[in-house]
Amino acid sequence: MPVQEQINLTRARAWIEESTRVVILTGAGISAESGIPTFRDAMDGLWARYSAEELATPEAWQRDPALVSKWYEERRRKVLNCAPNAGHLAIARYQNWAKEQGREVIVLTQNVDGLHFRAAKQVNAPEDAIIEVHGSLLRWRCTRTGNETTDLPEPFERHPLPSKFGGFLRPGVVWFGEALPEDAVQRADVSTRNCDLFISIGTSGLVYPAAGWVFEAQRHGAKTLEVNRDPSQHSSEFDLSIRGMAGEVLPSLLPS
Ligand code: BJW
Numbered sequence: 001m002p003v004q005e006q007i008n009l010t011r012a013r014a015w016i017e018e019s020t021r022v023v024i025l026t027g028a029g030i031s032a033e034s035g036i037p038t039f040r041d042a043m044d045g046l047w048a049r050y051s052a053e054e055l056a057t058p059e060a061w062q063r064d065p066a067l068v069s070k071w072y073e074e075r076r077r078k079v080l081n082c083a084p085n086a087g088h089l090a091i092a093r094y095q096n097w098a099k100e101q102g103r104e105v106i107v108l109t110q111n112v113d114g115l116h117f118r119a120a121k122q123v124n125a126p127e128d129a130i131i132e133v134h135g136s137l138l139r140w141r142c143t144r145t146g147n148e149t150t151d152l153p154e155p156f157e158r159h160p161l162p163s164k165f166g167g168f169l170r171p172g173v174v175w176f177g178e179a180l181p182e183d184a185v186q187r188a189d190v191s192t193r194n195c196d197l198f199i200s201i202g203t204s205g206l207v208y209p210a211a212g213w214v215f216e217a218q219r220h221g222a223k224t225l226e227v228n229r230d231p232s233q234h235s236s237e238f239d240l241s242i243r244g245m246a247g248e249v250l251p252s253l254l255p256s
Contacts, residue, residue, distance in 0.1 A: 013253060015197055021103070021191075021194055022098070024106070024107045025198070025201070025203060025213060026091075026109045027202045028203070030085075031082075031088075032202065034113075035082050036113055039052050040204060040206075047071065055067070056173070058175050066159040068171075069156070069160040069168075069170070069171075072171040072173070075137055084118050084119035087250045090256065091107060091119065091254065092116070092122065092123045094255060095120070096125045104129070106195075108191070109133065110210050111134070112138075113137060133184045133210060134173055134174040135171075136173065137173060138172075140169040140170065141170055142166075185209070192214075193217070198224045200224070200232075202227070204232050224238045224239045224240075225238060227253070228243065
């Protein structure tokens, strides 16, 4: 490992060791090593002519609900066949370690794949400290009543699926232009304002409000650390930026 990277890692470890209230914001990069394409990776196969930004909108659903339902159902099945990787597990073990020491580590994830929860289950880590700010691919919502369900046919026999409440089932994710869940935003606001260390992992920093939380933490005096494979939108504004794959960096960075 280059000397500068070694120095950064040592400094980051010291910050983590001394921090008692930590917020971790994760993005698609943390799930890449589980085999899940990141949001801004080019799509393949039948989907190559679409862009994810185009499909993840209420307008796309209005225009062609069958197409959008099919895309999310494929992604849902893929996720169910993937497993948490070393990065998810390192975070879950760190949450356990922190809990034993009376420290707080909150995970705000933009991912809709449920892998942080599965990692937490695997190592008995606290699940109430994981907040899915963009919803979940695994829960689908009735367009008429807002009722959510995880009880879904395998595979879907129609697209979109009619819900038993008279509407159709749409994925329980947050599309562009939609509000994030109110309780998630509230927990994100409180935890970012009160943390002493904010760690961003595997996110391009392009999508708000999540991309702005690091600045909120900074304004309130937190140190900020980024772990990302490539430079992100805001890399230069973090106090420290570590370049690398989450599944390789996190097990050696986080205590367990
Ligand atoms: C690795 C790695 C490895 C790879 N290891 N790293 C302020 C300014 C400008 C615009 C706005 C603003 N506020 C709001 C907006 C509008 C909009 C927005 O942000 N637009 C921007 C594009 C400019 N935001 C919204 O619309 C939000 N809603 C909102 O603000 O509502 C207001 C409102 C209030 C009241 C009433 C009504 C409305 C909603 C945003 C929802 C985002 N949803 C999506 C789709 C979810 C469902 C789905 O998955 O299909 O969430 S978009 C997409 O982007 C997805 C992701 O969670 C999100 C972030 O992407 P992420 O995770 O960063 O992935 P990538 O692919 O971009 O990056 C991966 C990174 O990992 C890369 O950097 C790689 O290098 C790295 N990497 N492998 C480590 N192994």
